[in-house]
Structures are given as C-alpha cells and as structure tokens.
Amino acid sequence: MNEELDSQLSAMFDDELAPAECELLARRLSRDEPLKARWGRYAIIGAVIRAERGVRLNAPLAGRVNAVLLAEPALAAHAAPRDRTSMRLRWWQPLAGSAVAAGVAAVSILWLRTHSPAADAQLAARVASPAAVSPAPAGAAAQGDSYIVPLPKPAGVMVPSTELANYVVAHSMFSPPVARRNLLSAFMTSEPAPAGTDEPQSDVKTIAQ
C-alpha cells in the first residue's frame, strides 16, 4: 500500500477528497481486494471512534475486527458486539466460510458516510410501541412522533433454499416497488452457500415454534 493511496483513502473517509478522485478511487476499490480490506478497516475504526450505534459486525467479520482492534488498543474498549445467529431460521444453511467480510468492509464506509445516526435521530419516526401482536389503538402512531436512534437487528447468517428462493421471487412480482426492491436486495445479499454445497431434495427443516 503506497503512501499516496493510503492518504487518498484517509481523505475519502474524511470527505475531503475531490469528487472526481473519489469516483476513481471507488472504482479501484471495487476490484482491488487488499485496498478493499484496508478501506474496511478505516470504516470499522471510524465507526468505533464515533461510537455509532448503528454499526454492528457480523460474525465472520468480527474476527477480523478483533485483529484490527488488537492493533489499535486504544479502541478496543469500544469494540462493537458480535451479532448472534438466530436459531429460528432453519430454512437457511449456516455459512461455513467468511467470504462476506470483504464485501461488508468495502461498502460499510459508504454507509458510514451517507448515514448519519445524528441526522436519522431527527428523522426516524417512531411507530407504535411494542407489544404482543395485536392491533394498537388507532392513532398510536400519532403519539409516537418522537425520534430515536435506530439500532440494527441481529443478522441471520443463512442461505436461502431453492424452495424459499422460488417463493421470494414469485412473491416479489406482487410487492409494491419499494418493498420489492428491498425483498430482492435482501435475497441477493443473504450469505452464499459454502462451496460445494449440494441442494438437498428438500432442505426445509422444521422447527417447533
């Protein structure tokens, strides 16, 4: 990693790089794995420094984060907690590899730069207060116009089965535009199956509710 490139990354992270240079660097990031990894470390460290509540690290990434934090002892006390894999999602197979980390790292900086929890804190409309599933009184949302800083939901480290993929794709054709985009995006970004995984005849496992 040469010093100039390092400097550019730092400037990009701090929003001090000229837009044209940003674009060039972003393109390079998309194809340069070592650079992508370094970019990710900037993102993580930056998030920890800022103590951004929205930043949670998925399990595969967490190991890499720990390594980074060991190298940055001053930050270790602020390391983000690990996410826990939900046990209820047996329709997906657990991910054996850690191929996702690079992808997460590469983009998280973009999110950090475009997502300001402080700004969101002013905009995140609070909806009805939590309770067991039952309709809330009409007008509950009107009471909930205070704003809170969003927190992420724990990630499921899972892979969709072919059967569920079929359902998702078929359903997507009947979803409103924004919801449809969200649904398909989530499907695209669910973690990949381990190499060599064969689709079983029926990989739908049942689990008591």
Place this chain on the structure above:
Amino acid sequence: MLRPSRSSGRAAGLALAWAVAGAAAAEEPALKHIPDLTPTQWLERMDQALTARNYDGTFSHWQGGRVEMLRIIHRVQDGTVSERLASLDGSGREFIRTGASLACYLPDRRTVLVEERPAEESLVGFPSVNDQTASLYDIREVGHMRLNRRETHVITVSPKDEYRYGYRLWIDDSTAMPLKSQLADAHGQVIEQIVFASLTLSSRIPDTAFRPEISTAGFRWLHNDAAPHLQPGSAGLAWSAISLPPGFRMTVRSAQTLPGSAGPVDHLVFTDGFASVSVFVERQSVPSGQPPVPESATVGSSSAFSTVVDGHKITAVGEVPPATVRFIASQVRAQGVASAGR
C-alpha cells in the same frame, strides 16, 4: 464484476450521476421542482418513478449489520419491463426479469431458477395509496433535506398497528426516485436501509445490460411449466383466509408451477395497499408418525412462515413482521373443507 455504466450523450439529461462521495449531479432538464405535493402524492410519484423510469444505479443495502453493494438496472421499453439486480461484492447472485421471464442466478448453488409467467401477469399493477391505506398508516413529510447534493423530501410511513412495517423515504425532489429508504420495525428501529451511491436515468438502456455477468457452465437449470395455470386450486380446492389482519384483502388468486416444483402451487396475494403477503399452497407428504411442525424464516426484513393444513403446506412470505405472516398462514383454509386436526 459489473461496472457502473458510463454516461452517454443519449442519456436524457443524465439526471443523476454521483460518485461515491456525491459528485455534482446534473439535473434532468425535463423535470422541475413540483411544489406543494402531499406526502401521499410523493409516494405515488415515487412508485411511478420506480416502475416506469429507465435507470441504472448502484446502492448499498444494509441489514442486520451487513452492508453490501448492489446494482439495479430498470427499463421499460415498448411496454415491456426489463430489470436486473445483481450483488456486486457478495454472493454474486443476479435476478433478471425480461417481460414475463424471470431468471434467478444462484452461483453459490450453481443453480438458475427460470420462471415463465403468463403474459397477463408480466406487468403487475400495484394498489395505490388510498383512503384505506391512510387509515392504516400515518403518512407525513417530516423534512426537506439535501442528500448526496440532491434536494429530497423525507416522507415517513408509520403503521398504526404492529402488523406492518414503517418506511422512511428520501425522495428526490426532481425525479421522485427514492435515494435513500429505511424500513423500521414496530420499535422504530431501522432494520433495513438502502442508499444509492450512483444513479443514472437514461432514455435508452441496451439489451446487453440485461445479460448475466456470471458463467453458468455446469449450472443446474430449473424451469417451471410455461403454460399458465389460471384456474385456482392445485387439487380443485379454493383456498382463502378466514381472517386477516386489519386492512388486508386478497387481490390475487392463481395457480402456477414454480421452477423445480413437482406440481402446481396455489398463490394467493394479500395486501393492505402498502405491504403485501403471498401465500403458497402445495400438497405436502408428511411421513407417517411425524406430526407437521410449523417453521419460520426471514429474508432481510421480510418474513416467511410455513405450516400444514389439511395435508397441504401453507407458506406465507411478505415484507411484514414475522407475526403477520404467521397469522395469515394460520388462517388459510380450503373452502368447503373441514380442517383436520384443529
């Protein structure tokens, strides 16, 4: 790896073209600021923009602490919708829709799912936001702010009960494209976020933009039966829900064959005008001595729940909380058939 498309002189104004850091964007000259729209009208404009415009953009998708970059290309040409959604740095999966044909490339499973839908279903109409929707959600504009050097209207859609999710949408003032969107659960916590890093609105997108990047050599191809199955009931049964969450109603009931599926699957769609839930019904062979056990799953912010009713597997999928799909799936029955074991 997909590359962001370059601007060309044929693009209509090249309305939006950001670098990652938000480089200056050129306005599309044909679109002007439209003042004094209600929040509902902004949502309608946004839906119209998402479904009727040609665009090519990259965006970050954040969910559960994971962030990944995707590219979306959307084109409407001579009444035919083409769309391509691809994961740029993760699974490598791609979804490509060309008219009535849907193809889902799953390189991690070395599988391609191909579904041919009946032509009449190739352009699905969406329920518009109406008075009923307004009774289920509190829709308001909560701000007007700059995002990536663009002026946006921030619209919140807050549910009035816990059967649905809420949205926060940063809608571009001049193009009505949602430059950023957040999905919030009943606690007001963001569970999914999409932010565009680059977006180009073009008058023309070539056919080559809708070809997969990945090599499919050695992949397993699963096709469905191209013939339409419009009569309801895989076994001559008419399935419906005996009870639904407030505001939901059934808008579609058809039968179709899914890729790799042994037989037709009944497909019911329920919507409240903003959220939708699909219910799939297919015959289920349960080994003797093993009582059917319900199961649940999530895909990002969407939920799925499966149970067995009268020898049929009922699976509900939708961009709603888990309890909602569970509720709907548990209410599905075949008309005129007494439910066994309940």
